[in-house]
Amino acid sequence: MKKIFIILLTASLAGCSKDFTERASLTQIAKENFWKSEQDAQLAINGIYDAMQDRALYSGNLNATAGLTMFDCFGDNLYNNYKWEGPGDFMIGIITPSNGMFSSIWSSSYKGIARANAAIENIQNMSTTLISQDKKNALFGQALFLRALYYFNLAVYFQDVPLITKVQTIEEAYVPKNTYQEVNAQVIADLTEAIDKLPASYPATQYGYATKGAALGLLARVHLYNKNYQGVVDATTTLLTLGYSLNPSYAQLFTEQGELSKEILFSVRFNQDVSNNNELFSGTFLGNPAVDKLPMPNLVKDYYCTDGKPITSSPLYDPAQPTGTASHPQKKNRDPRLLASVYFKNDTFLIDTKARFGGNVPTTFGQKKYIRNTSVSANGIAAFNPGGQDFIVIRYADILLMRAEALVELNQLTEVYSLVNQVRQRVSMPTVQAVEGASLTQAALRDIVRHERRVELAFEGLRYFDLKRWGDVQNAFNRAKADNVTGYSPIYLTGKSEIFPIPLGELNVNSNLVQNPVWQ
Structure with a gap:
């Protein structure tokens, strides 16, 4: 069953003036005809979700400006073959603050934030004669969660950004930047309150909306990025009790058949049958699969063989090159997550036309x-x-892997084995104890967890987030360069390769904004 979801909240909520000879304010939004019912509040919340479906955010693109779904192109997982989409030019060091990728992510995020601010400001003031307290709490919590998600993305990638937490008039719109620390504090405050307000679940007919689990999961991610490892452990301790579980099939999870999985804490929902509610991140060309984003050789080599050993030491690995239409020998005996994530030469990639990938x-x-x-x-x-x-x-x-990483960094190692093993055994890979041993050092377990994150979460837009957190961006650029992909030579630029610039258009219209120093 396909989901019901986002109704686009119209841009204007203004009512007509009582006297048509009066000129309505050009800078204020009238509220007389809105925020009068539960339906109004729900429409407002739907409008916040709608912004997440922008091409620049989670809807993605095919042969156009990149969004968050292509963020594995930053680093060593994916090659942005169409460099002008954004990540490719970023990686080779020729991108400028005028690039549309930066302005699109910025404007779409602040559109969502503005809608969240309106909901937060108005829903809490609605009378319980208009909306039940439980419904009011759930909608209010969703608005807080979504604002936190928008701001966290901005803070991770742009660092210092304007922190706007109320509905603005045009006269109030030209604000300076806040520090990362200030934005981060607001994100944590929003999520903390959202956790208190949000339900653990919704009726079966209502799904796609943020829950207590979603807010706890995002809070764990925020704490992990900030190296607050005890905060990660605390958030995930509660999450382990909320009924989530791994999907039996790893491959199915990333298809429409897996959209209702108990593994999912939060998704951005799309429906191709609803106007303005569809995506392109899963789109493909007919000659080659999604040729603008291509898996890097160093990533493919990083997947282990089915004995749990790297290809450099496993006797199961066949290094031979493929010939004719035979199955690619380097696919044999490999981690099933590789086969679910990457096409090799001669693989059939369009099952209805039996089209083969030529490599x-x-x-x-x-x-x-x-x-x-x-x-x-x-x-x-x-x-x-x-x-x-x-x-x-x-x-x-x-x-599970965030919790494992936090425990490693706290040097509390006992539970780490079982956390990683759960992820591995879902795809029938051997346990840590069976391959690496049962009495490993903190450094050894750190490497295991980081490797597991890479192969488990590849192409989910989290690789750059991980690299930045680990201080490994420069090494990732070097790994990508060492792949010797024709026409691709990544260049690490200190500072610039780890922080996005404030879009040039924003600087031009707002004299209170100052460019990040590394981009000046």
Whole structure:
């Protein structure tokens, strides 16, 4: 069953003036005809979710400006073959603050924040004669969660950004930046209150909305980025009791058939049958799978063999090169997550037309995870047109690995084994104890957890987040460069390769904004 979801909240909520000879304010939004019912409040919340479906955020693009779904192109997981989309030019050091990727992410995020501010400001003032207290709490909590998510993304990638927490008039709009610390404190405050307000679940007919688990998951992610490891442990301790579990099939999770999985804490929902509610991150070309984002050779090599050993030491690995239409020998005996995530030369990538992937792309590999595998869907949607795949923002496997990482950094190692083993054994990979041993050092377990995050979460937009947190961005650039992909030579630029610039258009219209020093 496909989901019901976002109704677009119209941009104007203003009512007409009582006297048509009066001129309504050009800078104030009238409230007389809105915030009068539960339906009004729900529409307002839906409008906040709607901004998340922008191409620049979680809807993604095919052959156009990159959004959050392509953030594995920053670093060593994916090669942005169409460099002008944004990540490619970023990686080779020629991008400027005028690039549309920066302005699109910025404007879409602040659109969502503005809608969240309106909801937060008005829902809490609505009388319980208009809306029940439980419903009021749930909607208010969702607005707080969504504002936190928008701001956390901005803070991680742009660092210091304007912190706006109330409905503004045009006269109030030109504000300076706040520090990362100030923005982060607001994110944590919003999530803390959201956790208190949000329900653990909704009726079966209502899904896609943020829950207590979603807010706890995002709080754990925020604490992890800030190296507050005890905060991660505290948030995930509660999460382990809320009924989430790993999806039995790893591959199915990233298809429309997996959208109701108990592994998902929060997704951005899409429905190709609803106007303005569809995505392109799962779209593909018909000649090659999603040729603008290609898996890097160093990532493919990082997946272990089924004996749990790296390809450099496993006797199961076949280094031979493929010939003819035979199955690619380097696929044999490999971690099933690799086979669910990457197309090799000679793989069939469109099952209805039996089209084979020729490997004739710069990295020789194609992205499989999340990418549609038919040229035309059952309801007639072409592979390169907008579709209805949901994008998973937070899932249970990530929770387990975040908790494992936090425990490693706290040097509390006992539980780490079971956390990693749960993730591995879902795809029938051997346990840590069976391969690496049962009495490992903190450093050894750190390497195991970081490797597990890479292969488990590849192409989910989290790699750059991980690299920044680990201080490993420069090494990732070097790994990407060492792949010797034709026409691709990443250049690490101190500062610039780890922080986005404030978009040039924002600086031009707001004299109170100052560019990040590394971009001046």
